Amino acid sequence: MELALKNPIAPTTRSFLKPKPKVKSLRVFNLKCISSLSSADVAAAAVVERPWKTSDARLVLEDGSVWRAKSFGARGTQVGEVVFNTSLTGYQEILTDPSYAGQFVLMTNPHIGNTGVNFDDEESRQCFLAGLVIRSLSISTSNWRCTKELGDYLLERNIMGIYDVDTRAITRRLRQDGSLVGVLTTEESKTDEELLKMSRSWDIVGIDLISGVSCTAPYEWADKTDPEWDFNCEGRGKIYHVIAYDFGIKNNILRRLASYGCKITVVPSNWPASETLKMKPDGVLFSNGPGDPSAVPYAVETVKELLGKVPVFGICMGHQLLGQALGGRTFKMKFGHHGGNHPVRNLLANRVEISAQNHNYAVDPASLPEGVEVTHVNLNDGSCAGLAFPALNVMSLQYHPEASPGPHDSDSVFGEFMELMKKVKQKA
Numbered sequence: 001m002e003l004a005l006k007n008p009i010a011p012t013t014r015s016f017l018k019p020k021p022k023v024k025s026l027r028v029f030n031l032k033c034i035s036s037l038s039s040a041d042v043a044a045a046a047v048v049e050r051p052w053k054t055s056d057a058r059l060v061l062e063d064g065s066v067w068r069a070k071s072f073g074a075r076g077t078q079v080g081e082v083v084f085n086t087s088l089t090g091y092q093e094i095l096t097d098p099s100y101a102g103q104f105v106l107m108t109n110p111h112i113g114n115t116g117v118n119f120d121d122e123e124s125r126q127c128f129l130a131g132l133v134i135r136s137l138s139i140s141t142s143n144w145r146c147t148k149e150l151g152d153y154l155l156e157r158n159i160m161g162i163y164d165v166d167t168r169a170i171t172r173r174l175r176q177d178g179s180l181v182g183v184l185t186t187e188e189s190k191t192d193e194e195l196l197k198m199s200r201s202w203d204i205v206g207i208d209l210i211s212g213v214s215c216t217a218p219y220e221w222a223d224k225t226d227p228e229w230d231f232n233c234e235g236r237g238k239i240y241h242v243i244a245y246d247f248g249i250k251n252n253i254l255r256r257l258a259s260y261g262c263k264i265t266v267v268p269s270n271w272p273a274s275e276t277l278k279m280k281p282d283g284v285l286f287s288n289g290p291g292d293p294s295a296v297p298y299a300v301e302t303v304k305e306l307l308g309k310v311p312v313f314g315i316c317m318g319h320q321l322l323g324q325a326l327g328g329r330t331f332k333m334k335f336g337h338h339g340g341n342h343p344v345r346n347l348l349a350n351r352v353e354i355s356a357q358n359h360n361y362a363v364d365p366a367s368l369p370e371g372v373e374v375t376h377v378n379l380n381d382g383s384c385a386g387l388a389f390p391a392l393n394v395m396s397l398q399y400h401p402e403a404s405p406g407p408h409d410s411d412s413v414f415g416e417f418m419e420l421m422k423k424v425k426q427k428a
């Protein structure tokens with residue numbers, strides 16, 4: 001089969017048809033600058049890559065477009081689904097959010113890297129995403145918490161990044177046509193046609209991605225949000241024991257639960273419901289996680305087995321698993337929601353909250369049985385953003401009350417989970 005390469009939008013992307021210019025010398029204006037320097041300075045200047053580096057990477061999308069870019073971080077070839085994220089800040093939390101496994105995150109904010117990375121903003125033990133796509137990589141790093149530059153951090157973690165690519169044009173393409181699989185490469189030997197074929201023979205749908213990011217053994221979590229940063233801390237003690245299923249859990253969910261007064265045991269995604277019940281928890285949390293929620297029936301089974309036996313709270317993937325366990329179905333959205341500026345109507349409190357979101361799938365409310373209430377609605381597209389089934393002490397959100405990064409408008413939902421556990425505990 002012959003693969004047709006469409007004409008890409010950005011002029012720079014057409015350059016793949018011409019022989020690639022070799023990086024032999026500095027441009028004329030650079031030569032002028034260095035003409036008065038010593039030969040050692042000239043040698044040192046010649047190895048400075050930025051901002052004179054020419055494109056050395058290609059992102060080939062399954063629609064046939066080829067985007068030339070400059071690489072940073074790791075080199076090689078990587079396939080993944082491209083999603084765009086509209087957050088203005090918080091790239092380190094995004095890079096370490098396990099829910100991005102299998103995806104390239106394209107930041108719509110054009111300027112990334114200026115605050116570097118630090119010790120505190122990690123949301124998990126690793127970067128699970130496929131790669132980072134940005135418009136402009138900051139040439140300087142400045143922040144009091146910064147311990148490393150973004151490029152070095154990605155290199156250490158073997159994650160590919162590209163910059164100087166038309167992120168607005170790619171975003172418009174994703175918005176028009178929906179999510180696209182792409183292949184990112186720094187390997188000259190691979191032809192565009194090969195890469196296109198690779199992108200068309202890979203799919204993120206139908207794969208269990210949570211088992212690859214989950215912890216493998218239970219552990220206790222005690223860290224709270226640093227009181228200096230906490231805006232909603234009432235100094236509660238350890239009142240409730242919560243078992244948190246790790247489908248790709250973000251640290252800030254655990255920190256918020258700890259700050260609200262929970263003793264937390266984190267368990268792997270395949271932890272049997274019977275073992276959880278033996279631990280006699282006051283509540284169970286089903287975490288966020290990557291990939292297709294309909295591709296993990298074993299997790300839906302676990303959720304089903306716990307329904308009605310203990311109060312449960314689902315976040316994002318956890319919400320989608322709950323939706324299925326209650327009898328509903330999930331579907332893939334056109335391009336999903338990724339960013340820190342999604343308005344949600346909280347029907348329980350009758351207010352609008354600006355929320356952090358990161359999902360490509362949603363629960364179809366029409367598929368849910370009677371008694372299940374839609375409690376939150378995404379105001380951009382009317383999709384289901386929260387559920388409750390009071391008869392079984394179930395509550396869930398499609399988005400991220402823990403933020404990281406993003407607004408804190410929905411933080412009080414952790415308090416609602418405490419209330420639910422309190423109510424059930426008092427009845428017992």
Ligand SMILES: NC(=O)CC[C@H](N)C(=O)O
Pocket residue numbers: 099287288289290291292293315316317318358359360361362
């Ligand atoms: N953040 C999440 O838990 C994402 C859930 C799921 N992987 C989705 O994309 O919809």
